[in-house]
Amino acid sequence: MQIDPTQREGLQATDNPLGMEGIEFIEYLTTKPQALGQVLETLGFHPVARHRSREVLLYRQGDMNIIVNAHDAADGRLAGAQGNPVIGAIALRVRDASLAYRRALDKGAWAVPTQVEVMELNIPAIHGVGASRIYFVDRHKEFSIYDVDFVPIPGVAKRPASLAQMHFFGAVQYIGWERTEDWTAFYAELFGFTAIPDQTRFGILPKGRLLRSPCGTFYFQLVEPEPGLELEADGQEYIERIGLGTPDVAAAVAELKQRGVLFSESARAPISDRGAVVAGQLFGLSFELVHSERA
Incomplete structure (x- = not known):
């Protein structure tokens, strides 16, 4: 033995x-x-x-x-x-x-x-x-x-199939000015998250620091205020949006558009094979599609 x-x-x-x-x-x-x-x-x-x-x-x-x-x-x-x-x-x-x-x-x-x-x-x-x-x-x-x-709820499938193989990819957390190291330590010490190299990026909004979960199935993205806007942010910290992974962004966008979902198509957030951002659907509520194969 x-x-x-x-x-x-x-x-x-x-x-x-x-x-x-x-x-x-x-x-x-x-x-x-x-x-x-x-x-x-x-x-x-x-x-x-x-x-x-x-x-x-x-x-x-x-x-x-x-x-x-x-x-x-x-x-x-x-x-x-x-x-x-x-x-x-x-x-x-x-x-x-x-x-x-x-x-x-x-x-x-x-x-x-x-x-x-x-x-x-x-x-x-x-x-x-x-x-x-x-x-x-x-x-x-x-x-x-x-x-x-x-x-x-009667008559509803207990586990409806996912569209375009969508799955949870992670969450974007807005943090205070110069608070990246604090939150990196928080997630590392308590949960075992690790920061990934800056050159490794996903989606089309690659700002901030990405933290990989210890199970390797999702990420947290820490985003500080834009330079010069730290005072306007007033130290508020919160979870801004969730990311939905899909192995085929184009197919997911096409299917969701047919269902009435609107996407941002600006120069800052264009639709690409890497990802897409759902435009504010309800009082600024947004979601992000990210190219991702299931772990």
């Missing part, structure tokens, strides 16, 4: 310390859930389930889950101007949610107190950028969190 030398010396692998396995869901907060739902449906998402006790809807295509939360938005948590949609949380798939949560706290993360109602799961969370949250989810295979907290 062979003995793992890392076990002999009491060492642990550090390249993926939380056992991360991708993004479980993206949560939007808004007091205009119907309007946001219409935008998501044009992008190929379908409403598949309703929360048992709150005004929350689950939208899905392929293995991408988006939660539209009008309950917490009504309570004022991270509500955008006039109730416009904002990204309130990202949930990470991990092998053991409790273990990942405790390790993050040990590394200095701030816990988010949860208020769980009857028949609801307690999903551990820490504070992310701004007022957002980062959840840890380990029930995403045979049995998922949605089997407990949500009721399926």
